[in-house]
Amino acid sequence: xxxxxSNVSPGAQLHLLAIGIDRYNExxxxxxxxxxxxxxxxxxxxxxxxxxxxxxxxxxxxxTDNDANxxxxxxxxxxxxxxxxxxTGANLVVIxxxxxxxxxxxxxxxxxxxxxxxxxxxxxSDGLSVEExxxxxxxxxxxxxxxxxxxxxxxxxxxxxxxxxxxxxxxxRTALAVANVSVLTSSTGPEVSYETPELQHGAFTRALLDAxxxxxxxxxxxxxITPTGLAAYIGNRVPMLTGDKQHPGMEVRYDxxxxxxxx
Numbered sequence: 001x002x003x004x005x006s007n008v009s010p011g012a013q014l015h016l017l018a019i020g021i022d023r024y025n026e027x028x029x030x031x032x033x034x035x036x037x038x039x040x041x042x043x044x045x046x047x048x049x050x051x052x053x054x055x056x057x058x059x060x061x062x063x064t065d066n067d068a069n070x071x072x073x074x075x076x077x078x079x080x081x082x083x084x085x086x087x088t089g090a091n092l093v094v095i096x097x098x099x100x101x102x103x104x105x106x107x108x109x110x111x112x113x114x115x116x117x118x119x120x121x122x123x124x125s126d127g128l129s130v131e132e133x134x135x136x137x138x139x140x141x142x143x144x145x146x147x148x149x150x151x152x153x154x155x156x157x158x159x160x161x162x163x164x165x166x167x168x169x170x171x172x173r174t175a176l177a178v179a180n181v182s183v184l185t186s187s188t189g190p191e192v193s194y195e196t197p198e199l200q201h202g203a204f205t206r207a208l209l210d211a212x213x214x215x216x217x218x219x220x221x222x223x224x225i226t227p228t229g230l231a232a233y234i235g236n237r238v239p240m241l242t243g244d245k246q247h248p249g250m251e252v253r254y255d256x257x258x259x260x261x262x263x
Contacts, residue, residue: 007256011090012055012092013056013058013083013084013092014048014056014091014092015059015083016060016095016096017063017073017095018045018061018063018094019063020037020040020041020063020064020096020097021064021068021098021100021112022037022038024111024113025113028122029111029116029117032158035195036195036199037154038064039200040096040098040195040205041063041064043201047208047212051259055259056092059083061079061080063076068112068113069113077095080140081136084143084144089144090144091143095146096150096151097110098151099152099154100152100154101165101172102157103165103168104124107124107129107131108130108172109123109127109128110130115127117158117159120159123159130172133176134175137176137178138178138181140181141178141181144180145180146181147182147184147227148181148183148184149184149208150183150184152167152169153167153186154192155193155194169190173185177253178253179253182250182252182254184234185248186248187246188247188248192246194246204238206241207234211237213261218261225257225260226255227250227255227256231248231249235248
């Protein structure tokens with residue numbers, strides 16, 4: 001029944017790449033440590049595996065800490081591209097990143113495990129630039145729908161000498177959204193994204209996990225979650241979890257079924 005209502009073709013696959021970096025490299029970036037980014041990635045992968053078998057065959061890849069280096073991320077994206085190259089557009093690719101980002105010299109970067117954060121030059125050399133990521137996403141979007149979930153504005157992002165690393169989530173999602181690629185970011189503009197011991201997650205990922213079994217995410221009341229439904233739910237839930245300090249945003253490039261609600 002769900003397959004019929006969702007218009008997701010039988011046999012469709014959901015390719016997930018979940019990236020979470022708590023322990024950045026000891027030599028040049030240990031001050032960037034986070035508490036729950038790895039758990040964000042692992043628990044999102046577990047939730048999707050446990051809730052989406054009614055719609056998809058789920059193929060997850062989880063990269064945390066030293067595995068979440070730039071080469072590893074590119075290899076995982078290239079593998080997904082190879083696996084979906086002959087697809088018919090029925091598949092869904094979900095890419096989740098929980099870690100630090102930076103705006104340096106007018107350019108946006110996600111920071112992989114091995115980043116040299118001593119200064120701007122190290123970030124420009126080792127960071128994953130938005131231009132590089134956009135190229136990979138556009139390739140994936142040629143064949144299938146892509147959903148990008150970015151939590152890259154955590155507090156505490158500085159160079160080794162203490163200079164703050166700014167970030168602009170609005171610019172990030174605008175830059176990455178292309179045909180067939182919808183992008184949901186954890187915050188808006190320069191807002192900080194929060195993770196707390198009470199939530200045991202980043203607020204953004206906690207809200208994503210809640211969406212799978214909260215009727216409020218199912219705006220059409222048919223057991224399914226669409227991009228606009230997810231954006232509305234996350235847009236309401238995250239401010240509730242953060243005392244109205246954090247406001248997600250989404251660039252929607254399609255509005256067909258994303259997920260099945262678990263109950």
